[in-house]
Amino acid sequence: MDISSVFFALVTVVAIVSALMVVTCKNPINSALSLVLTFFCLATYYAMLNAPFMAAVQIIVYAGAIMVLIVFTIMLLNIRVDANKKGSHQVALGSVMGIVTLLLTGLILTRGKVSQPVGGITSDMINKLGHTELIGKVMFTDFLLPFEVTSILLLVAIVGAVILAKRKLS
Amino acid sequence: MLGTYLPIMLLILVSLAFGLGSVVFSSLIGQKKFSKVKMAPYECGCEPIGTARERFPIKFYLIAMLFILFDIEAVFLYPWAILYKKLGVFGLVEMGLFVVILFVGYIYVWKKGALEWE
Amino acid sequence: MDINVAQLFQTINLNVIMPEVILSVLGMALLLVNVFVPSKSKGYLAWLSLIGIIGAGFVAVTGWGTTVSSFNDSVVQDNFAIFFKMIFLLAAGLAVLISDQYMSREDCNHGELYPIILFTTVGMMLMAAATDLMTIFLGLELMSISLYVLAGFNRDSIKSNEAGMKYFLLGAFSTGFLLYGMALIYGVTGTTRIAKIASLVVQVGGAGNTMLLIGMFLMLTGFLFKIAAAPFHMWTPDVYEGAPTPMTAFMSAGPKAAGFATMLRLLLVVFPAMKAEWSDLLWILAVLTMTVGNFTALRQDNIKRMLAYSSIAHAGYCLVGFASGTATGTSGILFYMLSYTFMNIGAFAVIVLIGKKGEPNGTVMDYAGLGHKRPLLALAMTVFMFSLAGMPPTAGFIGKFYLFSGAVEAGYIWLAIIGVLNSAASVYYYLRVIVFMYFKPGEEEFDWFTISAPVALALVVSAAGSLIPGVIPSLLLQFAQQAVKLI
Numbered sequence: 042m043d044i045s046s047v048f049f050a051l052v053t054v055v056a057i058v059s060a061l062m063v064v065t066c067k068n069p070i071n072s073a074l075s076l077v078l079t080f081f082c083l084a085t086y087y088a089m090l091n092a093p094f095m096a097a098v099q100i101i102v103y104a105g106a107i108m109v110l111i112v113f114t115i116m117l118l119n120i121r122v123d124a125n126k127k128g129s130h131q132v133a134l135g136s137v138m139g140i141v142t143l144l145l146t147g148l149i150l151t152r153g154k155v156s157q158p159v160g161g162i163t164s165d166m167i168n169k170l171g172h173t174e175l176i177g178k179v180m181f182t183d184f185l186l187p188f189e190v191t192s193i194l195l196l197v198a199i200v201g202a203v204i205l206a207k208r209k210l211s
Numbered sequence: 212m213l214g215t216y217l218p219i220m221l222l223i224l225v226s227l228a229f230g231l232g233s234v235v236f237s238s239l240i241g242q243k244k245f246s247k248v249k250m251a252p253y254e255c256g257c258e259p260i261g262t263a264r265e266r267f268p269i270k271f272y273l274i275a276m277l278f279i280l281f282d283i284e285a286v287f288l289y290p291w292a293i294l295y296k297k298l299g300v301f302g303l304v305e306m307g308l309f310v311v312i313l314f315v316g317y318i319y320v321w322k323k324g325a326l327e328w329e
Numbered sequence: 330m331d332i333n334v335a336q337l338f339q340t341i342n343l344n345v346i347m348p349e350v351i352l353s354v355l356g357m358a359l360l361l362v363n364v365f366v367p368s369k370s371k372g373y374l375a376w377l378s379l380i381g382i383i384g385a386g387f388v389a390v391t392g393w394g395t396t397v398s399s400f401n402d403s404v405v406q407d408n409f410a411i412f413f414k415m416i417f418l419l420a421a422g423l424a425v426l427i428s429d430q431y432m433s434r435e436d437c438n439h440g441e442l443y444p445i446i447l448f449t450t451v452g453m454m455l456m457a458a459a460t461d462l463m464t465i466f467l468g469l470e471l472m473s474i475s476l477y478v479l480a481g482f483n484r485d486s487i488k489s490n491e492a493g494m495k496y497f498l499l500g501a502f503s504t505g506f507l508l509y510g511m512a513l514i515y516g517v518t519g520t521t522r523i524a525k526i527a528s529l530v531v532q533v534g535g536a537g538n539t540m541l542l543i544g545m546f547l548m549l550t551g552f553l554f555k556i557a558a559a560p561f562h563m564w565t566p567d568v569y570e571g572a573p574t575p576m577t578a579f580m581s582a583g584p585k586a587a588g589f590a591t592m593l594r595l596l597l598v599v600f601p602a603m604k605a606e607w608s609d610l611l612w613i614l615a616v617l618t619m620t621v622g623n624f625t626a627l628r629q630d631n632i633k634r635m636l637a638y639s640s641i642a643h644a645g646y647c648l649v650g651f652a653s654g655t656a657t658g659t660s661g662i663l664f665y666m667l668s669y670t671f672m673n674i675g676a677f678a679v680i681v682l683i684g685k686k687g688e689p690n691g692t693v694m695d696y697a698g699l700g701h702k703r704p705l706l707a708l709a710m711t712v713f714m715f716s717l718a719g720m721p722p723t724a725g726f727i728g729k730f731y732l733f734s735g736a737v738e739a740g741y742i743w744l745a746i747i748g749v750l751n752s753a754a755s756v757y758y759y760l761r762v763i764v765f766m767y768f769k770p771g772e773e774e775f776d777w778f779t780i781s782a783p784v785a786l787a788l789v790v791s792a793a794g795s796l797i798p799g800v801i802p803s804l805l806l807q808f809a810q811q812a813v814k815l816i
Contacts (some may be wrong), residue, residue, distance in 0.1 A: 156516075156540075158519075159516075159517065159518065159519035160515075160518070160519020160520060161519065162519075178332060181332075182332060182337050182401070183401050183403070184403070184461075184463055185337075185341075185400055185401075185403075186346070186399075186400040186403050186404055186461075186464055187403065187461070187463040187464050187466075187467045190455065190464070190467040190468070190471060191467060193353055193448060193451065193471060194467060194470055194471045194474060196357070196360075196448075197445065197448045197471060197474050197475050197478070198474055200360065200441055200444070200445065200478070201445070201474065201475070201477065201478035203441075204439065204441050204478060204482070204484070205478065205481055205484065205493065210439055210484075
């Protein structure tokens with residue numbers, strides 16, 4: 042067992058515990074903070090998979106911006122701690138779904154076929170040229186048009202946010 | 212591979228140690244004298260009149276949404292920053308267009324008064 | 330790693346996306362004009378938008394007959410894209426014309442409406458012109474996000490808020506399916522370019538490749554949601570009823586056509602080898618969609634809800650042409666989508682006029698007596714209802730005729746019969762409006778509204794568009810046939 046396997050196991054323990062805390066914490070703010078920890082674990086996985094850009098995005102966008110929004114939502118809705126009672130049917134449904142997912146995962150892991158990567162990008166290329174560089178290269182060449190359309194998309198989202206959420210318009 | 216992340220891991224460890232250390236050490240070596248006044252939420256000033264868990268106004272939410280959108284803009288700048296020498300003037304124009312379009316959004320938000328604390 | 334900027338530069342032909350560029354720039358300009366020029370009336374923004382839309386239309390038609398791709402094959406200008414761009418521009422133009430009067434009446438006359446309509450149109454045009462999964466996705470998202478805002482545009486109306494929220498939640502969910510499908514297809518082929526995927530489909534095993542098959546069906550799910558086909562139609566009645574009426578008109582015509590445009594391009598270009606699979610699915614969905622739409626519409630009293638279910642049914646008719654996969658059927662879709670844009674937006678224009686503030690009079694019964702008090706308006710509504718019902722000599726009749734004959738050609742006789750039966754059933758609820766307008770005594774005087782110039786223009790254009798292709802269909806049909814030929 043080399044050092045990265047040990048590290049992986051450590052991160053996985055933290056990821057599972059924090060994910061469990063997200064659903065078991067009584068106070069929604071604590072759940073949200075546990076979710077931040079889960080996001081950090083996911084970012085670590087991305088980094089271990091040689092995808093540092095994804096890791097950075099995971100932290101900047103999810104652990105940073107999205108979590109701010111989630112926390113604000115909780116404070117906006119003012120969910121009381123005691124209002125967070127779970128119905129038994131929810132637990133039953135959740136357990137069934139969980140077991141089914143677990144069985145499916147087991148099935149895929151034991152019986153599934155692993156296909157070979159296709160397309161021009163290989164692991165060697167990523168190791169040699171760098172993940173962020175490769176993303177940047179296709180984003181600014183092959184996917185130039187979608188990239189520019191993204192900015193219009195964000196613009197519409199900005200305008201939409203102001204129109205729908207600002208208290209006084211005009 | 213993991214070696215490249217060693218500085219980051221060290222940073223996380225140091226910050227964890229510092230945070231935990233401050234709490235643990237101050238509780239270990241600090242004096243413990245409890246009195247009724249000391250246990251009150253504030254030792255001076257007003258008595259608390261209610262819970263701190265009040266509903267937040269929606270304007271926080273608007274700011275948070277705008278923050279996310281401009282945050283995503285920033286994400287696109289990272290790969291460009293790595294490649295800008297190779298992309299040259301062409302890349303500058305590409306990114307310039309992207310930023311200008313979002314700048315229109317920024318001017319809109321500003322003039323609309325969405326950044327003001329109404 | 331080197332980036333060959335000069336080579337990249339050669340693949341860029343801005344003329345291909347010139348209509349999109351015009352509308353985007355205009356949209357941004359109007360957004361700024363709206364905040365820098367304080368003015369109570371926003372009518373001038375509508376006219377400026379209209380000028381831009383017409384300009385974009387002229388730029389788009391100049392490319393008719395040519396096939397030029399740009400941005401390294403991520404977008405193309407061909408007859409197919411141009412035909413659909415015309416539909417979108419038409420829908421946007423008509424929606425812009427009927428917006429000002431409605432928005433002023435409902436006290437939500439915010440100038441942002443027009444830029445958002447323009448951006449929606451840009452998204453739809455990109456969907457029709459895209460030859461790359463990423464571009465399709467961004468076009469679709471641009472369209473969808475704008476539409477969520479438009480559906481919830483009337484902030485003071487709870488129904489409009491509900492419409493925006495429902496559309497957003499369900500739309501985001503369906504986008505997830507679409508994106509997952511795209512990811513699977515990318516996983517199988519290693520590329521997002523449609524032409525390359527098409528050349529690899531047979532090589533990776535076609536329908537025998539489960540991942541590809543699931544990817545295709547997941548992508549279809551995403552588009553079927555956008556065109557409001559059963560069983561992904563649940564959002565339609567609530568959203569159509571709650572959204573501001575001009576925006577309902579817009580979103581019933583434009584996005585539906587955009588969904589069909591992308592579905593046609595994908596299935597006919599990328600997955601012709603798997604026609605046996607998707608054709609059977611579309612057969613079932615066509616029957617389901619037509620039947621659910623028509624038979625639920627029969628029971629609706631609220632006219633916007635009725636038109637929402639009718640819009641589901643019309644998606645079903647188009648799926649009939651789609652399932653056949655023949656040139657007659659697919660060109661029928663193009664013809665029908667264009668005619669539907671005219672007749673449906675026309676019908677909504679009448680609803681815009683009749684409604685009082687807050688639309689308390691939204692039922693079919695409220696149209697009683699309109700034929701005597703406002704004969705011209707009632708005549709226009711009659712034309713639209715006849716066309717929607719598919720009666721000769723309207724465009725709706727010719728469109729349905731080609732859709733169903735496409736099915737017959739492909740050997741789907743039963744599908745055509747079910748379609749005709751459905752169409753016959755639908756006559757009831759369209760004629761009901763006409764019966765109320767002319768043959769039921771009404772107490773209302775219908776004197777609370779004046780027909781403003783833009784709405785009158787929209788009505789005249791829609792009525793002409795619903796009638797002329799029905800009388801002389803050959804020219805339009807020729808264009809539609811040329812458009813699908815290039816696929």
